[in-house]
Amino acid sequence: MAEVRLASIRKAFGGNVVVDGLDLTVSDREFLTLVGPSGCGKSTTLRLVSGLDQMTSGQVYFDDQPVGHLPPNKRDVAMVFQSYALYPHRTVAQNIGFALRMMRVPKPDIDQRVHRTAEALNISELLDRKPRELSGGQRQRVALGRAIIRDAGAYLLDEPLSNLDAQLRGDMRVELKRLHAELNRTFIYVTHDQVEAMTMSDRIAVLNHGVLQQCAPPEQIYQRPANTFVAAFMGSPPMNFFTGQLVDSDGERFFRGKACAVPLTPEAAHVAQSLPDGEVVLGIRPEDVTLSNGSGALRGKVFVAEPLGADVLVTVDLGGELVKSRVPAPFRTSIDSTVGVLLDPARIHLFSAADGTALHSPTTT
Structure with a gap:
């Protein structure tokens, strides 16, 4: 399991400060969503947690252990990107099981876990297909399967539904919420879609210009916004x-x-x-x-x-x-x-x- 704590995180690209003194704790097994307009620092924050980007200052802790010095493969996280990033020449089964092969897990164990993961995501009948033969929703399920098969302490999801149409996004929101309950792990989810944030999250962290505006359960964010920015951003139409x-x-x-x-x-x-x-x-x-x-x-x-x-x-x-x-x-x-x-x-x-x-x-x- 994993509690993720960000302590005074700051990230600057030259003179451009993208994340500015962020303090945030994600509880073990919580579904927390980072939300805000484009350029607010939410995806950068996720990359700092994963280790794909390095902090300018501050520290990331997993269960009170500092991990800022560790590379991505040494952190107990799995990440799902906005782009599916599937290997086009590999089958669905090979894509899902790729991380386990890199970890030299025995093939019988890989096959068993691939089939179990595919059943959880309702894609068992697709295991022999290549990504080009799949719809957008099916590719997204494969990308999710590749992440959840690792049994990580925390799952980091960077706008995974943004390439889907409205109906598929609605279906996948339900799937993700169910998946979180079944896996019983920490989820940190990034989106600009307030409907996703409101419907799936235990808590929502609203960012603007790299600064945390409010972090609270969805009902509190909507009913008791901390300022006019939160009140305007969380609501369709806005206040x-x-x-x-x-x-x-x-x-x-x-x-x-x-x-x-x-x-x-x-x-x-x-x-x-x-x-x-x-x-x-x-x-x-x-x-x-x-x-x-x-x-x-x-x-x-x-x-x-x-x-x-x-x-x-x-x-x-x-x-x-x-x-x-x-x-x-x-x-x-x-x-x-x-x-x-x-x-x-x-x-x-x-x-x-x-x-x-x-x-x-x-x-x-």
Whole structure:
């Protein structure tokens, strides 16, 4: 088994700092996902754990043992890459068993473990085929088989599903989650796809410009984001944001922005008491924005409506600011038609306008 700990990891390519002072512990048998935009340092972090890249400073520990000085083949890890990197002239069975042959494992043992691995990945009927005869999903399963046959302490997966179509990605997410439970090993997974991160992970580590923004279970990442970057990145569509001020009116505390005025709940007002009367950012998820002509509704014009199947994503122009609402289908309206918009006061987030730090999140229901 393997607990993986990164202590003050820094990686620079010349003057370009890709990973900047990263402290992160991945618990034994945990499924942790590194997520963030392109260039945020997530793949580089995985390569530092594997030993494929060397750190500028800091240390990587496996079960409290420093491994920064060890080459990749001396670390108890197996890696799956975005590109399948299969040997085209070898069969599926030979590709899966290649690492064991390099380790001089006896052939009967290799054959037994190859067949067991193929059964786990539902590719037993493909063992005699060459990679060119396989679909993208089948090749990905072979690449996974080549990794898991090693029985490593930790499995490192670098965007392994990004080359698959949407349906195959969904199928493979289920397979990977099941595989993690069966192997009972540490998984560190890299993706830019927040759906993969939310559905598969025990915890998610969000990176931006090589700096860890937040590391928490998926529900906490979504419901209690640490800052505006996490709130915007983890959510499809992202959270709505309004910049404004906290003001008092008739004994109540309000958020007042260019397009809206929202009363604060007692919990939010309590937090707001300690804040100076300066700018803050109000955030609210699209599912907490309803379209209604009820009391207190803001008036806006439909900018666009995007059917999503069971839901419709409606973007409304509120006096020059766009707000997105996720409403149940069917929703039929025309562009520029007037609608009422209600922001649920119990579901608002407050962030510092200065640095984006979270000041208040709604109580989880």
